Amino acid sequence: TATGNSNSKSEIKLFKVNQETGASTLLSELKSIFTYNDVQAVSGVDISPNNDQIIFIWNKVIHNASIVNDTLKYLGNITNYGEDVKELKYSPNGKKIAYLYNNTTSSGTESIDRLKTMDANGSFKKQVYYTSAHSNNYPNDIDKISSIKWKEDNLMIRFILRRIRS
Secondary structure: OEEOOOOOOOEEEEEEEOOOOOOEEEEEEEOOOOOOOOOOOOEEEEEOOOOOEEEEEEOOEEEEEEEEOOEEEEEEEOOOOOOEEEEEEEOOOOOEEEEEEEEEOOOOOEEEEEEEEEEOOOOOOEEEEEOOOEEOOOOOOEEEEEEEEEOOOOOOEEEEEEEEOO
């Protein structure tokens, strides 16, 4: 679970819950890295398939933390500032991460949605799909990517392309 708003600091809490009884236990909290009022709340949290790491979006950047003996330990950011990350997902084997970000041109008049993959440690980033540039002056003429989902083969990624035309 991730919480936060424009007037508070974010935190991440790791829980386990018994699916039959609903009994839950707080295992660990990650809040020491959130030392100032956040630009944006933590979002887009995903747990690796083997339950040993989490990735999350904080201030538009992907960060990761390890889970060792049910304790979260912050490891750092694995994407760069300037990539406005919107969505992320571990591959089924946990070796790759797919992520979606929006890139605005230096003039600020056009933006492009980009789908990239990288190794789980943040290395070997590769762009796999991008939309055509759309003018920020014409919000009714855009292509937006959402709902990224890996197939079980760890090779293919499905996503939704929403095309809005006026």
